[in-house]
Amino acid sequence: VSSRVAIFGGTHGNEMSGVMLVNLWVQNNTEVQRKGVEVQPFITNPKAVEKCTRYVDTDLNRAFTPENLSTLGGGDLPYEVRRAQEINRMFGPKGSPEAYDVIFDLHNTTSNMGCTLLLESSKDHFNLQMMNYIQATSCLVLLNEHPLLKYSTSRLEVGPQPQGVLRSNIFESMRDILKHALDFIELFNAGMEFPPCTVEVFRLSERIDYPRDDNGNIIAMVHPNLQDCDWEPLNPGDPMFQTFDGKTIHYQGSGTVYPTFINEAAYYEKQQAFATTRRENFALCSVNKWQTFST
Ligand SMILES: CC(=O)N[C@@H](CC(=O)O)C(=O)O
Ligand SMILES: [Zn+2]
Numbered sequence: 001v002s003s004r005v006a007i008f009g010g011t012h013g014n015e016m017s018g019v020m021l022v023n024l025w026v027q028n029n030t031e032v033q034r035k036g037v038e039v040q041p042f043i044t045n046p047k048a049v050e051k052c053t054r055y056v057d058t059d060l061n062r063a064f065t066p067e068n069l070s071t072l073g074g075g076d077l078p079y080e081v082r083r084a085q086e087i088n089r090m091f092g093p094k095g096s097p098e099a100y101d102v103i104f105d106l107h108n109t110t111s112n113m114g115c116t117l118l119l120e121s122s123k124d125h126f127n128l129q130m131m132n133y134i135q136a137t138s139c140l141v142l143l144n145e146h147p148l149l150k151y152s153t154s155r156l157e158v159g160p161q162p163q164g165v166l167r168s169n170i171f172e173s174m175r176d177i178l179k180h181a182l183d184f185i186e187l188f189n190a191g192m193e194f195p196p197c198t199v200e201v202f203r204l205s206e207r208i209d210y211p212r213d214d215n216g217n218i219i220a221m222v223h224p225n226l227q228d229c230d231w232e233p234l235n236p237g238d239p240m241f242q243t244f245d246g247k248t249i250h251y252q253g254s255g256t257v258y259p260t261f262i263n264e265a266a267y268y269e270k271q272q273a274f275a276t277t278r279r280e281n282f283a284l285c286s287v288n289k290w291q292t293f294s295t
Protein backbone atom coordinates (compact mmCIF):
# COMPACT_ATOMS: atom_id res chain seq x y z
CA VAL A 1 0.00 0.00 0.00
CA SER A 2 1.37 3.39 -0.99
CA SER A 3 0.35 5.27 2.08
CA ARG A 4 3.16 7.82 2.18
CA VAL A 5 3.85 9.89 -0.91
CA ALA A 6 6.36 12.75 -1.21
CA ILE A 7 6.30 15.39 -3.93
CA PHE A 8 9.70 16.97 -4.49
CA GLY A 9 10.18 20.31 -6.23
CA GLY A 10 13.30 22.42 -6.65
CA THR A 11 15.75 19.54 -6.98
CA HIS A 12 17.03 21.90 -9.67
CA GLY A 13 16.39 25.39 -8.33
CA ASN A 14 15.72 27.01 -11.72
CA GLU A 15 13.01 24.56 -12.85
CA MET A 16 10.11 26.76 -11.92
CA SER A 17 6.93 24.71 -12.39
CA GLY A 18 7.92 22.16 -9.77
CA VAL A 19 9.19 24.85 -7.42
CA MET A 20 5.96 26.87 -7.66
CA LEU A 21 3.61 23.87 -7.42
CA VAL A 22 5.37 22.50 -4.37
CA ASN A 23 5.44 25.94 -2.69
CA LEU A 24 1.72 26.21 -3.40
CA TRP A 25 1.00 22.79 -1.88
CA VAL A 26 3.21 23.42 1.15
CA GLN A 27 0.91 26.36 1.93
CA ASN A 28 -2.31 24.49 1.17
CA ASN A 29 -2.35 20.79 0.38
CA THR A 30 -6.09 20.21 -0.19
CA GLU A 31 -5.47 19.74 -3.93
CA VAL A 32 -3.05 16.87 -3.34
CA GLN A 33 -4.86 15.16 -0.47
CA ARG A 34 -6.23 11.70 -1.21
CA LYS A 35 -8.09 9.26 1.00
CA GLY A 36 -5.72 6.95 2.86
CA VAL A 37 -2.61 8.68 1.51
CA GLU A 38 -0.26 10.94 3.42
CA VAL A 39 1.16 13.45 0.95
CA GLN A 40 4.22 15.53 1.75
CA PRO A 41 5.23 18.33 -0.66
CA PHE A 42 8.88 19.27 -0.15
CA ILE A 43 11.47 21.68 -1.59
CA THR A 44 14.63 19.61 -1.91
CA ASN A 45 17.22 22.29 -2.75
CA PRO A 46 16.12 25.54 -1.05
CA LYS A 47 19.48 27.31 -1.55
CA ALA A 48 19.40 26.69 -5.30
CA VAL A 49 15.75 27.79 -5.39
CA GLU A 50 16.66 31.01 -3.58
CA LYS A 51 19.41 31.73 -6.13
CA CYS A 52 17.30 30.41 -9.02
CA THR A 53 20.16 28.24 -10.18
CA ARG A 54 20.35 24.51 -11.02
CA TYR A 55 22.60 23.82 -8.02
CA VAL A 56 24.93 25.57 -5.59
CA ASP A 57 27.93 23.18 -5.31
CA THR A 58 27.02 20.07 -7.26
CA ASP A 59 23.99 18.57 -9.05
CA LEU A 60 21.63 17.26 -6.34
CA ASN A 61 20.13 14.81 -8.83
CA ARG A 62 23.56 13.13 -9.09
CA ALA A 63 24.30 13.28 -5.35
CA PHE A 64 22.35 10.27 -4.04
CA THR A 65 25.21 7.81 -4.44
CA PRO A 66 25.91 5.19 -1.75
CA GLU A 67 29.34 6.84 -1.22
CA ASN A 68 27.84 10.30 -0.72
CA LEU A 69 25.09 9.01 1.53
CA SER A 70 27.54 7.22 3.82
CA THR A 71 30.37 9.76 3.88
CA LEU A 72 31.06 11.75 7.05
CA GLY A 73 32.35 15.30 7.07
CA GLY A 74 29.44 17.53 7.97
CA GLY A 75 30.05 21.18 7.14
CA ASP A 76 33.02 20.42 4.89
CA LEU A 77 30.87 18.55 2.39
CA PRO A 78 29.33 20.22 -0.68
CA TYR A 79 25.90 21.66 0.14
CA GLU A 80 24.01 19.21 -2.08
CA VAL A 81 25.80 16.19 -0.58
CA ARG A 82 24.70 17.27 2.91
CA ARG A 83 21.23 17.89 1.53
CA ALA A 84 21.12 14.41 -0.08
CA GLN A 85 22.00 12.89 3.30
CA GLU A 86 19.23 14.88 5.02
CA ILE A 87 16.67 13.95 2.37
CA ASN A 88 17.69 10.29 2.56
CA ARG A 89 17.20 10.38 6.34
CA MET A 90 13.80 12.08 6.04
CA PHE A 91 12.28 10.10 3.17
CA GLY A 92 14.39 6.94 3.05
CA PRO A 93 16.57 5.21 3.65
CA LYS A 94 15.84 3.60 0.31
CA GLY A 95 14.63 0.03 0.67
CA SER A 96 13.96 0.33 4.40
CA PRO A 97 10.50 -0.10 5.92
CA GLU A 98 10.45 3.56 7.05
CA ALA A 99 11.01 4.80 3.50
CA TYR A 100 8.28 6.70 1.68
CA ASP A 101 6.35 4.46 -0.70
CA VAL A 102 6.34 6.79 -3.69
CA ILE A 103 8.38 9.93 -4.38
CA PHE A 104 7.55 12.19 -7.30
CA ASP A 105 10.39 14.50 -8.28
CA LEU A 106 9.20 17.41 -10.44
CA HIS A 107 11.53 18.68 -13.17
CA ASN A 108 11.34 20.99 -16.16
CA THR A 109 13.34 20.73 -19.33
CA THR A 110 14.11 23.37 -21.95
CA SER A 111 13.53 20.63 -24.57
CA ASN A 112 10.23 20.23 -26.35
CA MET A 113 9.57 16.87 -24.69
CA GLY A 114 6.05 17.38 -23.44
CA CYS A 115 5.37 15.28 -20.35
CA THR A 116 7.74 12.42 -19.65
CA LEU A 117 8.05 10.02 -16.76
CA LEU A 118 11.58 8.70 -16.23
CA LEU A 119 11.72 5.10 -15.06
CA GLU A 120 14.66 2.94 -14.12
CA SER A 121 13.24 -0.52 -14.35
CA SER A 122 11.08 -2.29 -16.88
CA LYS A 123 10.03 -4.52 -13.98
CA ASP A 124 8.43 -1.55 -12.26
CA HIS A 125 4.87 -2.60 -13.11
CA PHE A 126 3.37 -0.33 -10.46
CA ASN A 127 4.81 2.81 -12.09
CA LEU A 128 4.12 1.49 -15.60
CA GLN A 129 0.49 0.80 -14.70
CA MET A 130 0.30 4.27 -13.22
CA MET A 131 1.62 5.61 -16.53
CA ASN A 132 -0.99 3.68 -18.39
CA TYR A 133 -3.63 5.17 -16.10
CA ILE A 134 -2.48 8.73 -16.71
CA GLN A 135 -2.00 8.17 -20.45
CA ALA A 136 -5.06 10.38 -20.92
CA THR A 137 -2.72 13.26 -20.15
CA SER A 138 -0.40 12.01 -22.94
CA CYS A 139 2.66 11.40 -20.83
CA LEU A 140 5.52 9.37 -22.34
CA VAL A 141 7.84 6.94 -20.58
CA LEU A 142 11.62 7.20 -20.85
CA LEU A 143 13.34 4.09 -19.59
CA ASN A 144 16.95 4.25 -18.44
CA GLU A 145 17.75 0.77 -17.19
CA HIS A 146 21.44 1.22 -16.64
CA PRO A 147 21.73 4.58 -14.98
CA LEU A 148 25.19 5.67 -13.98
CA LEU A 149 23.81 6.56 -10.60
CA LYS A 150 20.90 5.05 -8.79
CA TYR A 151 18.09 7.45 -8.03
CA SER A 152 15.18 6.55 -5.83
CA THR A 153 12.32 8.57 -7.27
CA SER A 154 9.81 8.75 -10.11
CA ARG A 155 10.97 11.79 -12.02
CA LEU A 156 8.46 13.77 -13.98
CA GLU A 157 9.96 15.97 -16.68
CA VAL A 158 7.82 18.61 -18.43
CA GLY A 159 8.89 20.99 -21.18
CA PRO A 160 9.62 23.18 -22.99
CA GLN A 161 10.18 25.75 -20.29
CA PRO A 162 13.27 27.98 -20.10
CA GLN A 163 15.29 27.93 -16.87
CA GLY A 164 14.00 30.49 -14.36
CA VAL A 165 10.76 30.96 -16.33
CA LEU A 166 7.24 29.90 -15.46
CA ARG A 167 4.96 28.99 -18.39
CA SER A 168 1.29 28.51 -17.53
CA ASN A 169 0.76 25.63 -20.00
CA ILE A 170 3.72 23.69 -18.59
CA PHE A 171 2.72 24.43 -14.99
CA GLU A 172 -0.84 23.22 -15.63
CA SER A 173 0.27 20.02 -17.44
CA MET A 174 2.54 19.14 -14.55
CA ARG A 175 -0.26 19.79 -12.07
CA ASP A 176 -2.67 17.67 -14.11
CA ILE A 177 -0.34 14.67 -14.32
CA LEU A 178 0.39 14.75 -10.63
CA LYS A 179 -3.32 14.83 -9.79
CA HIS A 180 -3.93 11.80 -12.04
CA ALA A 181 -0.99 9.98 -10.45
CA LEU A 182 -2.39 10.62 -6.97
CA ASP A 183 -5.83 9.43 -8.12
CA PHE A 184 -4.20 6.20 -9.29
CA ILE A 185 -2.57 5.73 -5.87
CA GLU A 186 -5.88 6.35 -4.11
CA LEU A 187 -7.68 3.78 -6.29
CA PHE A 188 -4.83 1.31 -5.86
CA ASN A 189 -4.99 1.68 -2.08
CA ALA A 190 -8.76 1.24 -2.17
CA GLY A 191 -8.13 -2.20 -3.69
CA MET A 192 -8.73 -1.55 -7.37
CA GLU A 193 -7.15 -4.07 -9.72
CA PHE A 194 -5.46 -2.66 -12.82
CA PRO A 195 -5.70 -5.32 -15.55
CA PRO A 196 -2.91 -6.49 -17.87
CA CYS A 197 -2.17 -4.04 -20.68
CA THR A 198 0.49 -2.93 -23.12
CA VAL A 199 2.46 0.30 -22.76
CA GLU A 200 4.86 2.00 -25.12
CA VAL A 201 8.21 3.03 -23.67
CA PHE A 202 11.27 4.75 -25.09
CA ARG A 203 14.45 3.05 -23.98
CA LEU A 204 17.50 5.31 -23.61
CA SER A 205 20.12 4.32 -26.13
CA GLU A 206 22.93 6.86 -26.68
CA ARG A 207 23.94 10.30 -25.48
CA ILE A 208 25.17 12.45 -28.35
CA ASP A 209 27.54 15.36 -27.73
CA TYR A 210 27.93 18.50 -29.83
CA PRO A 211 30.76 18.45 -32.36
CA ARG A 212 33.76 20.13 -30.70
CA ASP A 213 37.20 21.44 -31.65
CA ASP A 214 40.47 20.31 -30.04
CA ASN A 215 39.94 22.76 -27.17
CA GLY A 216 36.54 21.29 -26.40
CA ASN A 217 34.61 24.26 -27.77
CA ILE A 218 31.35 23.60 -29.56
CA ILE A 219 31.58 24.04 -33.34
CA ALA A 220 27.96 23.32 -34.29
CA MET A 221 24.39 23.76 -33.09
CA VAL A 222 21.37 21.51 -33.17
CA HIS A 223 20.09 21.57 -36.75
CA PRO A 224 16.82 23.47 -37.29
CA ASN A 225 15.22 20.27 -38.64
CA LEU A 226 15.96 18.52 -35.35
CA GLN A 227 15.31 21.40 -32.94
CA ASP A 228 12.01 20.91 -31.01
CA CYS A 229 11.47 17.49 -32.67
CA ASP A 230 11.77 15.43 -29.49
CA TRP A 231 10.23 11.94 -29.86
CA GLU A 232 10.00 12.26 -33.66
CA PRO A 233 11.87 9.64 -35.71
CA LEU A 234 15.47 10.47 -36.66
CA ASN A 235 16.73 8.32 -39.51
CA PRO A 236 20.27 7.65 -40.73
CA GLY A 237 21.20 10.53 -43.04
CA ASP A 238 18.84 13.04 -41.42
CA PRO A 239 20.29 16.47 -40.49
CA MET A 240 21.47 16.58 -36.88
CA PHE A 241 23.86 19.55 -36.42
CA GLN A 242 24.61 22.75 -38.28
CA THR A 243 28.13 24.18 -38.08
CA PHE A 244 28.73 27.90 -37.64
CA ASP A 245 29.82 28.08 -41.28
CA GLY A 246 26.56 26.53 -42.43
CA LYS A 247 27.49 22.88 -43.03
CA THR A 248 25.04 20.15 -42.13
CA ILE A 249 26.13 17.14 -40.09
CA HIS A 250 23.94 14.10 -40.63
CA TYR A 251 22.93 11.34 -38.23
CA GLN A 252 25.05 8.25 -38.91
CA GLY A 253 23.35 5.65 -36.73
CA SER A 254 22.25 2.25 -37.94
CA GLY A 255 18.49 2.66 -37.73
CA THR A 256 15.60 4.87 -36.68
CA VAL A 257 15.87 6.43 -33.24
CA TYR A 258 13.64 8.79 -31.26
CA PRO A 259 15.69 11.73 -29.94
CA THR A 260 14.85 13.40 -26.66
CA PHE A 261 16.31 16.09 -24.36
CA ILE A 262 17.19 17.94 -27.59
CA ASN A 263 19.20 21.07 -26.78
CA GLU A 264 18.53 20.88 -23.02
CA ALA A 265 20.23 23.93 -21.47
CA ALA A 266 21.51 22.05 -18.42
CA TYR A 267 23.32 19.47 -20.57
CA TYR A 268 25.85 21.76 -22.27
CA GLU A 269 28.06 21.22 -19.20
CA LYS A 270 27.35 17.50 -19.36
CA GLN A 271 28.49 17.26 -23.00
CA GLN A 272 25.13 16.18 -24.30
CA ALA A 273 23.25 17.70 -27.25
CA PHE A 274 20.49 15.10 -27.14
CA ALA A 275 19.82 11.48 -26.26
CA THR A 276 18.57 8.80 -28.61
CA THR A 277 15.93 6.26 -27.61
CA ARG A 278 14.33 3.21 -29.19
CA ARG A 279 10.65 2.45 -29.04
CA GLU A 280 9.41 -0.72 -27.36
CA ASN A 281 6.11 -2.16 -26.24
CA PHE A 282 5.78 -3.79 -22.86
CA ALA A 283 3.16 -6.24 -21.72
CA LEU A 284 2.22 -5.38 -18.16
CA CYS A 285 0.87 -7.70 -15.49
CA SER A 286 -2.14 -6.65 -13.54
CA VAL A 287 -1.36 -4.93 -10.25
CA ASN A 288 -3.29 -4.70 -7.02
CA LYS A 289 -2.43 -3.91 -3.44
CA TRP A 290 -2.43 -7.51 -2.21
CA GLN A 291 0.43 -8.68 -4.36
CA THR A 292 4.03 -7.90 -3.63
CA PHE A 293 6.17 -6.63 -6.45
CA SER A 294 9.55 -5.10 -6.72
CA THR A 295 9.86 -1.46 -7.64
C1 LIG B 1 16.92 18.60 -17.43
C2 LIG B 1 17.13 17.74 -16.23
O1 LIG B 1 17.50 18.23 -15.19
N1 LIG B 1 16.86 16.43 -16.34
C3 LIG B 1 17.05 15.47 -15.29
C4 LIG B 1 16.66 14.12 -15.77
C5 LIG B 1 16.65 13.11 -14.68
O2 LIG B 1 15.94 13.31 -13.70
O3 LIG B 1 17.34 12.10 -14.82
C6 LIG B 1 18.50 15.45 -14.83
O4 LIG B 1 19.39 15.45 -15.68
O5 LIG B 1 18.74 15.40 -13.64
ZN1 LIG C 1 15.79 18.92 -13.42
